[in-house]
Amino acid sequence: xxxxxxxxxxxxxxxxxxxxxxxxxxxxxxxxxxxxxxxxxxxxxxxxxxxxxxxxxxxxxxxxxxxxxxxxxxxxxxxxxxxxxxxxxxxxxxxxxxxxxxxxxxxxxxxxxxxxxxxxxxxxxxxxxxxxxxxxxxxxxxxxxxxxxxxxxxxxxxxxxxxxxxxxxxxxxxxxxxxxxxxxxxxxxxxxxxxxxxxxxxxxxxxxxxxxxxxxxxxxxxxxxxxxxxxxxxxxxxxxxxxxxxxxxxxxxxxxxxxxxxxxxxxxxxxxxxxxxxxxxxxxxxxxxxxxxxxxxxxxxxxxxxxxxxxxxxxxxxxxxxxxxxxxxxxxxxxxxxxxxxxxxxxxxxxxxxxxxxxxxxxxxxxxxxxxxxxxxxxxxxxxxxxxxxxxxxxxxxxxxxxxxxxxxxxxxxxxxxxxxxxxxxxxxxxxxxxxxxxxxxxxxxxxxxxxxxxxxxxxxxxxxxxxxxxxxxxxxxxxxxxxxxxxxxxxxxx
Numbered sequence: 001x002x003x004x005x006x007x008x009x010x011x012x013x014x015x016x017x018x019x020x021x022x023x024x025x026x027x028x029x030x031x032x033x034x035x036x037x038x039x040x041x042x043x044x045x046x047x048x049x050x051x052x053x054x055x056x057x058x059x060x061x062x063x064x065x066x067x068x069x070x071x072x073x074x075x076x077x078x079x080x081x082x083x084x085x086x087x088x089x090x091x092x093x094x095x096x097x098x099x100x101x102x103x104x105x106x107x108x109x110x111x112x113x114x115x116x117x118x119x120x121x122x123x124x125x126x127x128x129x130x131x132x133x134x135x136x137x138x139x140x141x142x143x144x145x146x147x148x149x150x151x152x153x154x155x156x157x158x159x160x161x162x163x164x165x166x167x168x169x170x171x172x173x174x175x176x177x178x179x180x181x182x183x184x185x186x187x188x189x190x191x192x193x194x195x196x197x198x199x200x201x202x203x204x205x206x207x208x209x210x211x212x213x214x215x216x217x218x219x220x221x222x223x224x225x226x227x228x229x230x231x232x233x234x235x236x237x238x239x240x241x242x243x244x245x246x247x248x249x250x251x252x253x254x255x256x257x258x259x260x261x262x263x264x265x266x267x268x269x270x271x272x273x274x275x276x277x278x279x280x281x282x283x284x285x286x287x288x289x290x291x292x293x294x295x296x297x298x299x300x301x302x303x304x305x306x307x308x309x310x311x312x313x314x315x316x317x318x319x320x321x322x323x324x325x326x327x328x329x330x331x332x333x334x335x336x337x338x339x340x341x342x343x344x345x346x347x348x349x350x351x352x353x354x355x356x357x358x359x360x361x362x363x364x365x366x367x368x369x370x371x372x373x374x375x376x377x378x379x380x381x382x383x384x385x386x387x388x389x390x391x392x393x394x395x396x397x398x399x400x401x402x403x404x405x406x407x408x409x410x411x412x413x414x415x416x417x418x419x420x421x422x423x424x425x426x427x428x429x430x431x432x433x434x435x436x437x438x439x440x441x442x443x444x445x446x447x448x449x450x451x452x453x454x455x456x457x458x459x460x461x462x463x464x465x466x467x468x469x470x471x472x473x474x475x476x477x478x479x480x481x482x483x484x485x486x487x488x489x490x491x492x493x494x495x
Contacts, residue, residue, distance in 0.1 A: 001064040003030040003232060006335040007349065009342045015063045016127035019233035020137070022226035023208050027349070028342075029332050030232045036061040038243075038283040044257055047247045051089035052079050054247065055240045061282075062236055065130060066123075074126070078119035083108050085464065090115065090241045092248045092422065095393040099408075100254075101401065101425045102245045102263075109179065110428035110464045111321075112272065113150035116229075116237040120151075121158045123233040124225065128160065135218065138494060139163040139227045140207060142200040144268060145172040145321040146427060148190070149179040151227040156185035163227070164493050165190045166200040169480055172320050175431045175452070175467060182473035189493050190477035193486065196314055197268075198326045203486040204228075213487060217494050229271030230328050238275035243284055245422050255420055260287040262373075262421035264411075266404040267291060268322035270299060270329040272424065277333065277371065287419050290373045292407035294319045297376035299327055304374060306365035308348075309357040318379050318435035319399040321427070326352075337364040373415075375407035382406060383439035386429075390440060396459045398429040398436065430455060430463040 003018040005011040007028030013021070018030040046054050055075045060068055079089050086106045093101045107114025128137060139161060141151045148165040155163040165180060169192035180190045193200045207213060208224055217223070229235050242263065249255045263286065265273040273291055280286040293300045295315040302308045310325040317323055331345060337360070338344045344361075351358040360368070377385075385402040389395050397405065404423045411417075429436045433451035434444040442458055444451060449471035452463050462468070481489055 001036075001062055002033045004033055005029070005342070006031060006331050007342055007346045009340065014065050014130075015232070016065050016130040019123050019231065020127040020131050020133060020225060022224070022231040027209060028345070029230050029329070031332055031335060032062060035278065035281040043243070043247060043250070043284075046243065047251045049247075050087075051240075051244055052076055054244045055079065055237065058240050058243055059236055066126065070126065074119055074122035078122060083114070083118055090244055092245050092252075093395070094254070095389070095395045097393055099393075099405070100249070100420065100422045101395075101397070102241065102422050103425050104241060105425065105428045107150070108153050108466055109146065109149045110431055110467055111146035111150060112424070112426040113146045114153075115241055116234045117147070117150040117154040117227060119237050120227060120231070120233050121154045121161065125158060125160060127233070133223070135221050135223050136160045136162060137225050138217070138222045138490070139225055140204050140490065141165045141227050142197065142204040143167045143172075143180075144197040144324055145176040146431075147228060149176065149183070152180060152183045152185070152188050152190070155187070155227070156183070157187060162187045162222070162493070163189070164490055166193050166204060166486060168192070168196045168200055169194050171196050171316060171323055173432050173434070174447070175433065175470065176320075178449070178470050178473070181475050181477050182470065183476065190479075191486075191489050192480040193483050194480060195483040196316075197324050198310075198314070199483040200486075201228075201324075201326060201328065203483055207487050207490060210487070213491075216491075220494055222494050228328070229269060235271055235275055235329070238272060239278050239282070242276045242279040242286075243282075246284055249420070249422075258285055260285045260419065262286070262288045262290060262419050263424060264290040264292055264404045264408040264421055265424045266319065266322060266400040266426055267293075267299065268296065268324035268327065270327040270333065272426070274329045274332055277336075280371070281336075288373050289371055290375070290404075290408060290411055290421070292404040293374070293376040294322050294382065294403050295376065295378055296323050296325060298325050299330070300374040300376045302330070303368055303372045306368065307357065307359045308352065310352070311356040318382060318432065319403050321400055322403065334360065334364070337367045373411055375410050377403055377406040377410070383435070385409070386436055386439035387441070390459075396429045396436065396461065397425060398427045399432045400427055401425040402439075428464055428467065429459075430467045
């Protein structure tokens with residue numbers, strides 16, 4: 001299996017080369033040259049497997065330079081009882097009203113990013129060995145809230161790695177911020193950016209694309225890579241939980257093999273829902289992928305019109321991990337919908353850089369509508385979804401999952417479709433205590449760690465242990481910089 005750049009199909013790398021590099025030097029993202037198909041009987045076979053076995057089965061189809069025994073070892077260590085608080089790793093929960101939720105927040109940082117970032121460090125260090133890379137890798141991360149902590153946790157004190165995380169200063173929840181500011185590890189650093197997530201992401205991409213800076217740190221024995229979902233090693237593990245969820249529904253006799261289902265996914269950077277699209281390309285019986293947006297509905301508009309336009313008002317919402325106007329992973333979808341036309345993708349990305357917008361061809365618009373549905377909702381509608389689910393089912397969901405639930409409800413009212421649908425639940429509600437409590441009509445005038453206890457009391461449930469113990473953690477990182485000063489922070493970190 002080889003990997004090519006979305007902006008130059010002539011760039012061909014092995015899996016380990018693509019993972020180690022993270023981003024192609026032409027600015028493109030790495031994709032497999034073709035999607036392996038699930039063999040006949042594979043889904044039935046995986047129904048009797050546990051999550052770890054399913055992960056090995058699927059990822060082995062993409063990682064031809066990782067021997068099976070090696071991959072099995074990495075999976076068993078990444079998805080272990082030490083890291084995840086449920087043996088099923090990514091359980092599908094059915095509520096009293098018949099809604100399915102794929103719970104992806106049982107890992108160490110209580111968000112879906114753990115599903116990939118617990119295994120990426122193994123992929124990264126192994127890839128460095130396989131490619132003969134002797135330098136230390138510096139992982140640069142821009143986060144809208146959850147990726148940063150998950151990456152910090154995954155790479156904490158991993159040999160031959162350093163990790164620097166940038167987050168929008170006023171754009172994440174108190175709990176998310178405290179998680180990162182108190183991160184342990186001798187090889188980690190965290191810095192706030194005075195701007196939004198798009199500013200942080202743009203700053204990181206500029207650092208990656210600066211050849212002079214690459215040469216400068218190379219003299220010190222470092223090279224740059226990414227733990228964001230632009231890295232194939234981050235995206236690949238996310239394919240697994242879509243296939244696993246389908247197998248769980250079959251095993252529970254909710255559906256039969258071959259029945260088509262929908263997934264409704266809250267997404268801002270498009271990586272999570274893209275993994276579902278890749279599962280579909282492998283042969284998973286998926287009817288529709290429903291893209292759920294908050295007030296920053298740039299993706300919803302794109303799916304409806306084929307026009308991507310970031311020139312719009314930016315909203316700071318109660319679902320901050322989706323407060324994004326430049327969705328990096330959409331480039332990978334453009335590559336597929338255009339028939340892998342790298343020249344066309346270059347043109348779209350150049351237009352986005354110059355004007356902040358682009359419009360795809362009519363054929364691509366038709367292909368987009370064939371697979372994707374979409375919708376968006378306001379903060380008030382998000383809160384109403386949280387309150388309704390708790391009052392009717394005594395099931396607590398976070399602000400991002402609530403966006404997906406509301407969009408699904410609206411979609412079903414409009415389309416009148418009864419296809420079974422799985423809502424992808426991306427974070428623990430205890431990461432967004434103030435907003436969840438507010439949705440439930442409770443007072444939120446207290447520090448974040450106190451609100452965790454208050455939400456426990458209201459919900460009649462215990463918060464995940466990593467969040468309960470936050471109040472005892474020492475604050476380590478308080479630095480804040482302007483969006484044009486990020487490279488200087490990385491330079492100092494690697495001095």
